Amino acid sequence: MLVIGLVLVYLVGWLTYKGMDPDEATSLFVGLTASGGVLASYYVLTRYPYSSRIWAVVFGDPLLSSRSDAVISMIVAILFMFFAYTTTREIVYIGADIEDARLSGLKVWLYDLALYTSIGIVVIVMINTVGFILEHVLILIPGLIAHYASKGVYRALTLSILIALFSFLAGLALAIGFDQSSSAMTGCLLVLEFGVVYFAGWYR
Incomplete structure (x- = not known):
């Protein structure tokens, strides 16, 4: 599962590197994985007695996670936070002006590879622990809230992590x-x- 997930993430990175719009590459990726996931789930559900496992992967139930799942998730979370806080400035620089980043001597391909690898590993671990749906929610919405509620890259990063952690526990x-x-x-x-955050800013 890890190898397949990383290959798919690298495919998105390669398409983006070749000039495809990131939104288009992501849309293609989501469509491909969603369709493939439904086909695989249907095949398993109709031929093998693993419906409970399919349910857990799609809808998620953290209460059914094993101790090893929790330990792996904690290790991956710590490593990803270390990676995020040590490379955020360079990654934002690349995202803002990739040509200037290349001219400055920054190894863009290396940062891209590290970013896509870390995203792939985090997503796969989260799917195995909290399920496909909650994984999407925890990745997308906390960052969106932090975008509206804070200024500055590091503050937004910290706030999004705290929001995700608080919301998950609550x-x-x-x-x-x-x-x-x-x-x-x-x-x-x-x-x-x-x-609350969006409308508070709208009425401000």
Whole structure:
């Protein structure tokens, strides 16, 4: 699974490097993986008794994660935060002006490779632990909230991590208290947080 995931992420990076718009490459990637995932899930569900595992991968249930899953997730989280805080300035520089970054002697390809590799590993670990849906929610919405609520790259990065951590733990507590899906409660909480931040800035 790790190898397949990294190959797909590298494919997006290669298409972007060859000149394709990042949004178009990402859309192609999402369409390809979603369609392939549905086909694979249908094949497994109709031929093998693994429906509970498919359910966990798609919808997620952190309460069913093993201790080894938790340890792996913690190690990956620490390594990714170290990578993010040590390379954010260069990655933002590349994103803002890639030609100037190349002229300045920055090894753009190396930073791109490291970024795509780290994203691929984090996504695969998160899918295995919290499921496909919650993985998307925890990656996309905290960064969006931090974008509206803070100024500066490092402050936004720190805020997005704290928002994701708080929302996940709060969603887990609400799920236990109300006997609901932790993925749904975390997602609803993050959407509510985004609404508060967005409209607070709109009326400011």
